Amino acid sequence: MTDLTPDRLRHDTLLLVPDVTLTPEGPSDLHAVVVRDGVFRDVGPVERILRDHPGPTPVRLPGHALMPGFVDCHHHLTQSFGGALAFGEPSEIFRRVWVPLERALDEESAYVAAKLAALESLRGGFTTVAEAGTRATVDVDVVASATRDAGLRCVLGLVCNDAADGTGEDADPQTVLAAAEKHLARYAGDDLVHPSLAVSVPEAATASTLAATARLAADAGSVVQIHVNEHLVAVERSLVRHGLRPLEHLLRVGALGPQLLAAHATLLTPAEVTLLADSGTAVSYNPVASAWKGNAVAPATAFAERGVRFGLGTDGTRGDGFRLADAAEFAQRLGYGLASGDSSCGAGWTWLERATAGGADAVGLGRLTGRVSVGTAADFLLVDLTGPEMQPSWDLPWELVRRGNRDQLTAVFVAGRLRLWQGWPPDWDGPALVRRAAELGRSVVGRAQVTRTHPTSVTARDRARAAVPARSPAPYADTAAGGPTGGGRR
Numbered sequence: 001m002t003d004l005t006p007d008r009l010r011h012d013t014l015l016l017v018p019d020v021t022l023t024p025e026g027p028s029d030l031h032a033v034v035v036r037d038g039v040f041r042d043v044g045p046v047e048r049i050l051r052d053h054p055g056p057t058p059v060r061l062p063g064h065a066l067m068p069g070f071v072d073c074h075h076h077l078t079q080s081f082g083g084a085l086a087f088g089e090p091s092e093i094f095r096r097v098w099v100p101l102e103r104a105l106d107e108e109s110a111y112v113a114a115k116l117a118a119l120e121s122l123r124g125g126f127t128t129v130a131e132a133g134t135r136a137t138v139d140v141d142v143v144a145s146a147t148r149d150a151g152l153r154c155v156l157g158l159v160c161n162d163a164a165d166g167t168g169e170d171a172d173p174q175t176v177l178a179a180a181e182k183h184l185a186r187y188a189g190d191d192l193v194h195p196s197l198a199v200s201v202p203e204a205a206t207a208s209t210l211a212a213t214a215r216l217a218a219d220a221g222s223v224v225q226i227h228v229n230e231h232l233v234a235v236e237r238s239l240v241r242h243g244l245r246p247l248e249h250l251l252r253v254g255a256l257g258p259q260l261l262a263a264h265a266t267l268l269t270p271a272e273v274t275l276l277a278d279s280g281t282a283v284s285y286n287p288v289a290s291a292w293k294g295n296a297v298a299p300a301t302a303f304a305e306r307g308v309r310f311g312l313g314t315d316g317t318r319g320d321g322f323r324l325a326d327a328a329e330f331a332q333r334l335g336y337g338l339a340s341g342d343s344s345c346g347a348g349w350t351w352l353e354r355a356t357a358g359g360a361d362a363v364g365l366g367r368l369t370g371r372v373s374v375g376t377a378a379d380f381l382l383v384d385l386t387g388p389e390m391q392p393s394w395d396l397p398w399e400l401v402r403r404g405n406r407d408q409l410t411a412v413f414v415a416g417r418l419r420l421w422q423g424w425p426p427d428w429d430g431p432a433l434v435r436r437a438a439e440l441g442r443s444v445v446g447r448a449q450v451t452r453t454h455p456t457s458v459t460a461r462d463r464a465r466a467a468v469p470a471r472s473p474a475p476y477a478d479t480a481a482g483g484p485t486g487g488g489r490r
Contacts, residue, residue, distance in 0.1 A: 069127025074313025311359025
């Protein structure tokens with residue numbers, strides 16, 4: 001691949017010939033694709049494609065796979081400055097960390113935070129993210145501009161809360177719904193930004209507003225993003241307040257349906273899984289967030305068996321599509337597969353499909369992206385398969401899930417345009433953005449009224465050591481602790 005340069009991939013029309021193409025039917029050898037005006041115009045056997053399209057010069061991609069870009073079904077783009085603040089924290093961290101952090105953002109810092117998250121997403125192979133709605137007191141168009149400038153496709157949520165949930169005040173429902181209608185119309189024709197509505201949690205909106213946002217989104221062909229059945233305390237509050245669990249409450253008020261994208265859905269009864277399947281509601285399965293927060297793991301293999309629509313989401317944990325797909329399978333194996341002797345847990349193709357086409361469907365873009373097929377947006381990845389992780393190859397879907405990593409990404413395309421080349425954007429200064437984010441991030445977190453319950457790792461270690469009786473040091477203790485011969489960093 002030494003002769004491949006970014007310039008060869010910057011044409012309005014591209015005829016690409018990889019070693020393998022991941023189509024909806026599975027990995028296909030000796031296939032080629034034609035990209036024109038941001039869309040896959042043809043996909044098929046190399047001989048036919050070359051015969052039917054004699055104009056463009058073929059770009060041969062030996063040692064590479066061409067696959068759909070990953071879809072992140074649940075993100076919080078303006079929380080990127082506080083990513084490491086979440087480690088070791090108990091549930092409902094949004095009340096103590098995320099909401100205060102976002103409300104400390106001004107226009108510049110909100111833009112930089114969102115663009116930083118967008119860059120990380122691209123570096124991890126994501127071509128689409130669903131932004132679940134920021135609490136920053138800036139025009140949401142700041143976030144739209146950040147993702148558009150980065151070249152990332154975004155399902156942009158507008159928070160439509162109108163009831164106090166401990167993080168905000170009551171709001172006038174008519175004002176909230178007027179803003180929702182304006183938001184849906186504002187981005188109706190945008191190439192990369194797709195409007196969406198959002199309610200933080202069911203208790204953050206009145207019953208009438210939950211029903212109204214569902215109707216507005218359904219009429220617009222969009223989605224409403226709501227954190228549902230994520231934390232035990234939230235489930236219990238709903239039972240006390242309504243006599244119903246959150247998902248049951250959404251059913252009663254008329255908010256369940258294909259327009260709902262339920263984030264997390266980790267604490268579900270069998271009856272609630274049936275509600276999801278029967279109503280056509282989509283779920284964002286967020287396995288890394290479950291592990292980091294200590295929540296339950298959503299029963300995603302049961303979702304697949306029952307026909308529940310679902311994709312995979314990062315929840316802003318880390319922007320790496322390969323590690324997300326691996327975590328999706330791994331969490332099912334630990335949470336459900338080991339107990340039942342299920343050695344497959346959906347197999348590799350299930351998780352690749354949910355990370356791409358299934359995710360696109362969940363966020364309301366199933367007809368637009370998520371697949372390498374004629375007529376869909378050319379949102380795709382070029383993955384280097386020549387490294388030791390992937391050779392010899394026997395089962396590419398499993399290998400991508402279990403052994404793939406973002407270092408293998410040679411290029412990322414969104415809407416047919418090269419957005420990332422070997423880890424960095426080719427047409428804007430990514431390192432400069434990272435430097436500015438480091439500067440702004442410290443000042444934003446410094447003025448935010450963030451409350452953490454868990455100390456830093458080193459402080460926690462020192463406290464643990466102080467809490468136990470003194471005893472003889474273990475062999476090589478000085479070296480392990482970074483003593484005279486260790487040189488370790490604190």
